[in-house]
Amino acid sequence: MSLQIKIEKTKFPKPKPNQDNLGFGQYFTDHMFIMNYTEGKGWHDPRIVPYGPIPFEPSTMVFHYGQAVFEGLKAYKTTDGRVLLFRPRKNMERINISNDRLCIPPVDPDFCVEALKTLVNIDKDWIPEAEGTSLYIRPFIIATDPYLGVRNSKTYMFMIILSPSGAYYPGGINPVKIYVEPRYVRAVRGGTGYAKTPGNYAASLKAQDEAHNEGYVQVLWLDGVEKKYVEEVGSMNVFFKINGEVITPALEGSILPGITRASTIDLLNHWGVKVTERRLSIQELYEASENGTLEEAFGTGTAAVISPIGELSWEGKKMIINNGKIGELSQKIYDTITGIQNGRLKDEFGWTLEVK
Amino acid sequence: MSLQIKIEKTKFPKPKPNQDNLGFGQYFTDHMFIMNYTEGKGWHDPRIVPYGPIPFEPSTMVFHYGQAVFEGLKAYKTTDGRVLLFRPRKNMERINISNDRLCIPPVDPDFCVEALKTLVNIDKDWIPEAEGTSLYIRPFIIATDPYLGVRNSKTYMFMIILSPSGAYYPGGINPVKIYVEPRYVRAVRGGTGYAKTPGNYAASLKAQDEAHNEGYVQVLWLDGVEKKYVEEVGSMNVFFKINGEVITPALEGSILPGITRASTIDLLNHWGVKVTERRLSIQELYEASENGTLEEAFGTGTAAVISPIGELSWEGKKMIINNGKIGELSQKIYDTITGIQNGRLKDEFGWTLEVK
Incomplete structure (x- = not known):
């Protein structure tokens, strides 16, 4: 895949959440990555757009038959200000294993890592810096045909959303x-x-x-x-x-x-x-x-x-x-x-x- | 539940699909039923509104953790013009069995049958009349918290959508x-x-x-x-x-x-x-x-x-x-x-x- 990622930055950056009370998976950054799949056309239109709600038909297949996969990984900000991802290609390889089981067309792992890096870079000011905190990254794919028959969808959306998250063990590790x-x-x-x-x-x-x-x-x-x-x-x-x-x-x-x-x-x-x-x-x-x-x-x-x-x-x-x-x-x-x-x-x- | 169903009829009725080529689950009627659940408040705001797309946050739990249930039943138009549902209360009893397994709060079966009847009555002109055709009815519930932690959602949507559907065996039953x-x-x-x-x-x-x-x-x-x-x-x-x-x-x-x-x-x-x-x-x-x-x-x-x-x-x-x-x-x-x-x-x- 040698697709070009189109970037549309938000005109209304959100205020950042309080770094001391981030919790997990409840705040989301200013942007998200989206790419569509259409049967016969493949994955297309990769883009980074302002984070926000998306209209879905009530008949969208994922609501009814759960044809979907996801991944989870984190970005960290180092004390000297660098941004590190942990083994991101492994996630994009694994999403294809999940895709195969769920009859979802595979993605190009290298392109998806590139998309992920581009998105994280745009929203890098959202990465929290306190000990144990990180930017949680959620890539996911959902079946989007507006159709109620039980079969593989012919259209999908691949998305990446980012959530600044607090330390998992704010009070130290307790078994x-x-x-x-x-x-x-x-x-x-x-x-x-x-x-x-x-x-x-x-x-x-x-x-x-x-x-x-x-x-x-x-x-x-x-x-x-x-x-x-x-x-x-x-x-x-x-x-x-x-x-x-x-x-x-x-x-x-x-x-x-x-x-x-x-x-x-x-x-x-x-x-x-x-x-x-x-x-x-x-x-x-x-x-x-x-x-x-x-x-x-x-x-x-x-x-x-x-x-x-x-x-x-x-x-x-x-x-x-x-x-x-x-x-x-x-x-x-x-x-x-x-x-x-x-x-x-x-x-x-x-x-x-x-x-x- | 003694809720009042608010009804907002469409100002733009859609043309009906060709009755000879309905297929299954691909056309939807002019209206849909929606009801929301909020923790502490219960099921609320039952309403019938024009059928159409609904905006969802990309973090909506159903996309990630599949906390959802559904039902399927049919309405038929008789040769003398009556509209019949087949054992609809059984579906609304069963959705509560599914709800229990999926940790979704129960619905009131009688109220849901009432909602279903009201919706079908509004869109009854969409029920096809040819031999073997019917109006397929899809009640479903999805978890709607915009949150990535793995736990029960605190908000849900219950919806009913209707799809005029063709004969399952247009050429006669073939094993x-x-x-x-x-x-x-x-x-x-x-x-x-x-x-x-x-x-x-x-x-x-x-x-x-x-x-x-x-x-x-x-x-x-x-x-x-x-x-x-x-x-x-x-x-x-x-x-x-x-x-x-x-x-x-x-x-x-x-x-x-x-x-x-x-x-x-x-x-x-x-x-x-x-x-x-x-x-x-x-x-x-x-x-x-x-x-x-x-x-x-x-x-x-x-x-x-x-x-x-x-x-x-x-x-x-x-x-x-x-x-x-x-x-x-x-x-x-x-x-x-x-x-x-x-x-x-x-x-x-x-x-x-x-x-x-």
């Missing part, structure tokens, strides 16, 4: 209590679990609600077939350190191939820490907890980077992990990834891309 | 060839299979695509756990007549509780035909086909009412059903349900509701 979900299922092999598509998130809300009501922050999902093997925690990948070895569920079709997950595995390999991708049953985890070899547990994802687990509740049995405190290795992974992301640590892996 | 899907899974127990939510349909597109490419019209879904038991055909419930007995998969959480399914069961009971809801394995079906006891097979759904299956392809083995012709019982069910729907047969069951 969370997690409920092992016995009843609801997030995904199953043969389904859409490995794709980043709205339906997976819609399906997860009910269990999250019920866990909240029981005093837990999130759920640990078990596999949909045997309800035996650990899959994800909330909308994050999950890692366990057992007797010195780090174990994370293998990617077998029902688990999202997380970019923070991949980076964590790369780091552990680099450090010479044994890391294994395999099936891990909740029973095995419980036995490790009982015999004292379950040393650390944490989720990985773009929003939190690392989210340590302090307690797991499984069928009324409690597993307290590292006395409810963040583990040494979890902390080291967090410090290293966030250090590379915000430019305080040297990027030995070539993970960051500077926006100029 | 279709179906591919037994070995790899992809539509739903699993613990998931959202029993809810009418966009994600289920998004997940189904890939298998449908691949079946089309192999020359099949649709797929027969097997259960997500054992990939052994029959679940649905395309987006329809499925029935088999084996040795005089009609069998349909039991509702165990992964199957949509279809209203045409329920009506079919009621009719069979009324006629004294043995009908059983239970698990049915594809192996059992194959054996019945081999020993000549698989007499009929058909899907049931709002769009087609009855869709007879002429051939099933399972792991390279073919099952030809009733020589690829529609079965006697399938035809009788089709004639009876459509006859009641369009007012040509006496409605002994109280299934129709007249719009006055």
